[in-house]
Amino acid sequence: MARDDKLKLGTFVYTFGFNPAGWLHPASDVNGANKIDHLLNVAKVSEAAKFDFMFVADSPAAAIGDADALARSPTKMNRFEPLTLITALAAMTDRLGFVATASTSYYEPYNIARIFSSIDHLSGGRACWNVVTSDHDETGYNFNRTGLDPHALRYERGEEFLDVVFGLWDSFEPDALLLDRQSGVYYDKDKLHTLNHKGKHFQVRGPLNSAATPQGRPVIAQAGGSEAGMELAARTAEIVFSLASSIERNGAFYRNVKERMGKYGRSQDDLKMMPGIVVNVGETKAEAQAKVDFLIDNLHPDVGRWMLGEFLETDLSGAELDKPFPMERLPKEPKGSKALFEELGDFIRQGHTLGHLIRHYAEKSTGNGITGTPKEIADFMEEWFEARAADGFILMFPTLPASLDDFVELVVPELRRRGLFRKEYEGSTLRQNLGISTPPNRYVASRLAGE
Amino acid sequence: MARDDKLKLGTFVYTFGFNPAGWLHPASDVNGANKIDHLLNVAKVSEAAKFDFMFVADSPAAAIGDADALARSPTKMNRFEPLTLITALAAMTDRLGFVATASTSYYEPYNIARIFSSIDHLSGGRACWNVVTSDHDETGYNFNRTGLDPHALRYERGEEFLDVVFGLWDSFEPDALLLDRQSGVYYDKDKLHTLNHKGKHFQVRGPLNSAATPQGRPVIAQAGGSEAGMELAARTAEIVFSLASSIERNGAFYRNVKERMGKYGRSQDDLKMMPGIVVNVGETKAEAQAKVDFLIDNLHPDVGRWMLGEFLETDLSGAELDKPFPMERLPKEPKGSKALFEELGDFIRQGHTLGHLIRHYAEKSTGNGITGTPKEIADFMEEWFEARAADGFILMFPTLPASLDDFVELVVPELRRRGLFRKEYEGSTLRQNLGISTPPNRYVASRLAGE
Numbered sequence: 041m042a043r044d045d046k047l048k049l050g051t052f053v054y055t056f057g058f059n060p061a062g063w064l065h066p067a068s069d070v071n072g073a074n075k076i077d078h079l080l081n082v083a084k085v086s087e088a089a090k091f092d093f094m095f096v097a098d099s100p101a102a103a104i105g106d107a108d109a110l111a112r113s114p115t116k117m118n119r120f121e122p123l124t125l126i127t128a129l130a131a132m133t134d135r136l137g138f139v140a141t142a143s144t145s146y147y148e149p150y151n152i153a154r155i156f157s158s159i160d161h162l163s164g165g166r167a168c169w170n171v172v173t174s175d176h177d178e179t180g181y182n183f184n185r186t187g188l189d190p191h192a193l194r195y196e197r198g199e200e201f202l203d204v205v206f207g208l209w210d211s212f213e214p215d216a217l218l219l220d221r222q223s224g225v226y227y228d229k230d231k232l233h234t235l236n237h238k239g240k241h242f243q244v245r246g247p248l249n250s251a252a253t254p255q256g257r258p259v260i261a262q263a264g265g266s267e268a269g270m271e272l273a274a275r276t277a278e279i280v281f282s283l284a285s286s287i288e289r290n291g292a293f294y295r296n297v298k299e300r301m302g303k304y305g306r307s308q309d310d311l312k313m314m315p316g317i318v319v320n321v322g323e324t325k326a327e328a329q330a331k332v333d334f335l336i337d338n339l340h341p342d343v344g345r346w347m348l349g350e351f352l353e354t355d356l357s358g359a360e361l362d363k364p365f366p367m368e369r370l371p372k373e374p375k376g377s378k379a380l381f382e383e384l385g386d387f388i389r390q391g392h393t394l395g396h397l398i399r400h401y402a403e404k405s406t407g408n409g410i411t412g413t414p415k416e417i418a419d420f421m422e423e424w425f426e427a428r429a430a431d432g433f434i435l436m437f438p439t440l441p442a443s444l445d446d447f448v449e450l451v452v453p454e455l456r457r458r459g460l461f462r463k464e465y466e467g468s469t470l471r472q473n474l475g476i477s478t479p480p481n482r483y484v485a486s487r488l489a490g491e
Numbered sequence: 492m493a494r495d496d497k498l499k500l501g502t503f504v505y506t507f508g509f510n511p512a513g514w515l516h517p518a519s520d521v522n523g524a525n526k527i528d529h530l531l532n533v534a535k536v537s538e539a540a541k542f543d544f545m546f547v548a549d550s551p552a553a554a555i556g557d558a559d560a561l562a563r564s565p566t567k568m569n570r571f572e573p574l575t576l577i578t579a580l581a582a583m584t585d586r587l588g589f590v591a592t593a594s595t596s597y598y599e600p601y602n603i604a605r606i607f608s609s610i611d612h613l614s615g616g617r618a619c620w621n622v623v624t625s626d627h628d629e630t631g632y633n634f635n636r637t638g639l640d641p642h643a644l645r646y647e648r649g650e651e652f653l654d655v656v657f658g659l660w661d662s663f664e665p666d667a668l669l670l671d672r673q674s675g676v677y678y679d680k681d682k683l684h685t686l687n688h689k690g691k692h693f694q695v696r697g698p699l700n701s702a703a704t705p706q707g708r709p710v711i712a713q714a715g716g717s718e719a720g721m722e723l724a725a726r727t728a729e730i731v732f733s734l735a736s737s738i739e740r741n742g743a744f745y746r747n748v749k750e751r752m753g754k755y756g757r758s759q760d761d762l763k764m765m766p767g768i769v770v771n772v773g774e775t776k777a778e779a780q781a782k783v784d785f786l787i788d789n790l791h792p793d794v795g796r797w798m799l800g801e802f803l804e805t806d807l808s809g810a811e812l813d814k815p816f817p818m819e820r821l822p823k824e825p826k827g828s829k830a831l832f833e834e835l836g837d838f839i840r841q842g843h844t845l846g847h848l849i850r851h852y853a854e855k856s857t858g859n860g861i862t863g864t865p866k867e868i869a870d871f872m873e874e875w876f877e878a879r880a881a882d883g884f885i886l887m888f889p890t891l892p893a894s895l896d897d898f899v900e901l902v903v904p905e906l907r908r909r910g911l912f913r914k915e916y917e918g919s920t921l922r923q924n925l926g927i928s929t930p931p932n933r934y935v936a937s938r939l940a941g942e
Contacts (some may be wrong), residue, residue, distance in 0.1 A: 124575070182696055
């Protein structure tokens, strides 16, 4: 039975694309990490194609590792700070949503609540916070720590952080502002609430000095695949950026997360499950493969080792490309994302050479990216969508803007032909376009409940 | 002897102007705290007049006090978050500089270094950080504290915070980026430096994941008038937002701060002393006074008491307007800014009624705002400028945009006629327009020094 909703689509942003050789593509702007024009173009193309949002990944640290490899890999070494990046891009666009990553481990909840509230106002309702607890020891080193905090501690802090932010966002009820010059009263004092949060990690009085936003409150995105991550997503997430593994595993993950939502009083429609997929498209399969090969062939071996090592949280410097993956360098367990780690771990244990693994990862991330014709890619997306393994996709284009341009030119028309993707935006806010409701303001809800 | 440089001018931004009744002025946009159009207009008018910058004041907290008074006073209760506000405004303007306030007490240096670096890139070199340590207990309550930290502790943390930020901004030398697709090398690995800061308040490894900015590094503004504040300004500030007191006192302050700069190897021209003045202009003195009176007459007595109490860090609820200031409510010493407190304290001890004091403060801040004709205002500014009591002014318009419009229409032409203010921007960055040099990158400087 065909679904009656439509696919949601987002453009994943590392400056020059998912492939570390993305910046070597002749169509990319080598100044794109410091001049806005490059990513403004990516935003404008995404908006013209009626995508839901642009998703800005982040890590508040430069990478640590082989200096020669890093000097060839701009992504983590030189990039825009995401909160300010999406603010600038939102100011220069009209309808596209913007997702920015910010870490609960390294910010204060009052600042984050204010910043996203402000972006939501500035953009007319197009802001989304991608909530992460951070990974990699290198982030901890920049924030008074000796490495990454343990997973359980990061989640404990992250959950309390989110609760504080939600509480602050409810400070002003939606109709609190009176703006009445006649009486001189700006807001209804009975509709402004002081939070008085006193928890283990945070003591935050409030209220937030920002009125309810055009979306009611900003949208929440998350990515965690761990047990704690799934539970937090079921309770709070509205976009889940999941790992694309297989239609079966993603279908199970989809159901697992959505079935938990009921106990939090949430409708399953209010969470959009969006696997990240690496998409390489060409008019023919050979042309698509040639585009991938151009990038992978340009991937310096040092960069390949660094890229995979970064992902697996290990140092692969000097490891031989034509030998099997050096298992002794594989950590027993990851400090960061368990799901990502396990997914690629399975592939490693099949005995591939390191060189093969690097090519595989560069092409398909953890395995279910797709290289092919517009029809093949649309088939893939339709199958996952109809099987409820996905409500949409976060598209991890190998190089920007070329891979995005290809997708918009070749795949989007095919998705529209099948009735899978919108021709016009449904609304003016990200929430309206995603088709998700606004969680009720807690004080309004209590009053309605007669409490 | 006439100075051969020109006045610098900045527009001070509370959303609706300095006077809490500013929002009641018919020309202001009552939605201005949540819709960008209002402050975008303020920015565009400031830019068309060739002002140096827009200065966004801030406090990361709603005010605490008489609920009825607060409900009539939007300024601190509902406002844009300044980092995102200036980013959006910069994206929609071309030449105006933007100063945003952010507190060293409630942020992490890695985040602040990144954010301002990013804004400087996004704006093409127009970013300035107004460094504050915060005042008022209400800010501490939102950040895990039982009130404002003691002055000495705030400054100790603030100074170390600034040193970390400066160190991070030097991570990439100015010519570190190679962007060489031929060799595949993005930056020169010998020109990227790891900070490894280990101090009392912060441990920050670095490097910053952002290249040197269009201004070399963002501009630094400060306001502190205490001994520690003056020393920090002499060492690090490029704009000083000082209290306008009297030409004699400001002249002494000007010399005091500038004479300290030599021991830090800085030229006095690299710091612009800019007192904040409240300007009320009319074609005639009577017209100017009528504009002030409109606002002050619209100031509800509760709001007047709250406004002055907020400034003096005391609660004046219910105090009688026609009696002398209730001295028992005046704190022995302020928790926040000492200079502001002392200035108004002198006025209080002259025995004025509370009502008079409120009118005085609303019209002239601490005493040297000016209400008058274009000629009188230009005379005032010229006198302070030529006496080196000021290098320019931060204009605290009572209501926005009306007071700004008046100033641009009536006073700016008079300043230009006298050769005191520019007709065109000198450069494309804030630093170029202010005429201040870029502090040298520490690693380049050591290499040049043969270290």
